[in-house]
Amino acid sequence: MIYYTPPLAQLIDELKKIPGIGRKSAQRIAFYLFKIDKKNALALAEAIVQAREKIVYCSICNNISAVNPCEICSSSDRDGEKICVVEEPFNIYSIEKTGLFHGFYHVLLGNLSPIRGIGPDELRISGLIDRVRLGAFKEVILATSPTTEGSATAHYLTEILRRYKITISRIALGLPVGADLDYADEVTIAKAIEGRLQVT
Amino acid sequence: MIYYTPPLAQLIDELKKIPGIGRKSAQRIAFYLFKIDKKNALALAEAIVQAREKIVYCSICNNISAVNPCEICSSSDRDGEKICVVEEPFNIYSIEKTGLFHGFYHVLLGNLSPIRGIGPDELRISGLIDRVRLGAFKEVILATSPTTEGSATAHYLTEILRRYKITISRIALGLPVGADLDYADEVTIAKAIEGRLQVT
Numbered sequence: 001m002i003y004y005t006p007p008l009a010q011l012i013d014e015l016k017k018i019p020g021i022g023r024k025s026a027q028r029i030a031f032y033l034f035k036i037d038k039k040n041a042l043a044l045a046e047a048i049v050q051a052r053e054k055i056v057y058c059s060i061c062n063n064i065s066a067v068n069p070c071e072i073c074s075s076s077d078r079d080g081e082k083i084c085v086v087e088e089p090f091n092i093y094s095i096e097k098t099g100l101f102h103g104f105y106h107v108l109l110g111n112l113s114p115i116r117g118i119g120p121d122e123l124r125i126s127g128l129i130d131r132v133r134l135g136a137f138k139e140v141i142l143a144t145s146p147t148t149e150g151s152a153t154a155h156y157l158t159e160i161l162r163r164y165k166i167t168i169s170r171i172a173l174g175l176p177v178g179a180d181l182d183y184a185d186e187v188t189i190a191k192a193i194e195g196r197l198q199v200t
Numbered sequence: 201m202i203y204y205t206p207p208l209a210q211l212i213d214e215l216k217k218i219p220g221i222g223r224k225s226a227q228r229i230a231f232y233l234f235k236i237d238k239k240n241a242l243a244l245a246e247a248i249v250q251a252r253e254k255i256v257y258c259s260i261c262n263n264i265s266a267v268n269p270c271e272i273c274s275s276s277d278r279d280g281e282k283i284c285v286v287e288e289p290f291n292i293y294s295i296e297k298t299g300l301f302h303g304f305y306h307v308l309l310g311n312l313s314p315i316r317g318i319g320p321d322e323l324r325i326s327g328l329i330d331r332v333r334l335g336a337f338k339e340v341i342l343a344t345s346p347t348t349e350g351s352a353t354a355h356y357l358t359e360i361l362r363r364y365k366i367t368i369s370r371i372a373l374g375l376p377v378g379a380d381l382d383y384a385d386e387v388t389i390a391k392a393i394e395g396r397l398q399v400t
Contacts, residue, residue, distance in 0.1 A: 005265040005271065007247070013247075015244070017240070018229055018232055019228075020228060031290050032218055034251060041251075042249060045249045047207070047211040047215075050207045050210065051210070052238050053207075065205040066207055088231065
């Protein structure tokens, strides 16, 4: 049995380390990178290097950015009364795409998870408390995912932030747009009924 | 609405070019590469560069390798009577893993596809004919995929190679191991019945 030629084996090994990329995907990507123009393959390598060299965590909100403070924290166009708490930097872009939120963000860089040994000290919670305490925010929107860990984190933050004179809100739970009620789980349906909005 | 900071946008753009990697996956990989040790992220970039710098197509079988001829073509341990025709280099490793084939390979680097404008001249068919004509092979195993294009390619090669004094075989079609007959399509079941092997 013949194994991959060394530089290819090395590339596949590095690709396999990426979560969600298994052996088959790593192999497919490696062969793709070999099939395309050398220029394009090297452009990917360079993009990785550049991203790692130039991107830093924003010292205010923990978003990732080429500038510090990040583009959002240094913007004068944002709504200074609202702050939205998310798990990871990419959640910011998902919310920005809705065009519905114009306030500031705070990235926790994770969720509470006793099983994985992640307690409040492992998350960027103290920075959030300082911002809420010293800032002019009137509402904090907890936008962690409605998973067990995300919900526990939101619950924990609610307890912590309750002492400040600020409105605390949680993103709505319910059926996703386009979903079929038949296929939704009971917990989601229950949340959708609990959170129902009056229309007339 | 805020867009990704430039080096991140660049990295996501490069990742999205990989087939099978959409926007979400590209985003996830980009953030992963930012979260891990800088050393590991740069190791991936370096592995891409090294793979592109060092790997070449084998001039005999079109496999990809750091040496030319490749490890298989230059081996003296292989069965010189059999040659297995595959679509892509990674198919070789899938077959090698079975440990059942010890002959040589020939990589076509694709399949016939009139829709995508890929005719016999776009594939490495002439090299295969030369090897069959001049070599000591007694059997050519057509191991292209049982897709429309892979089957058409196998059929075309059968017609071309028929004139040479060589056994032509095609990999078996049937139910994959562990499959449930209930869920198999009729064409596969038909092929499994046609290709049935006598057991006593």
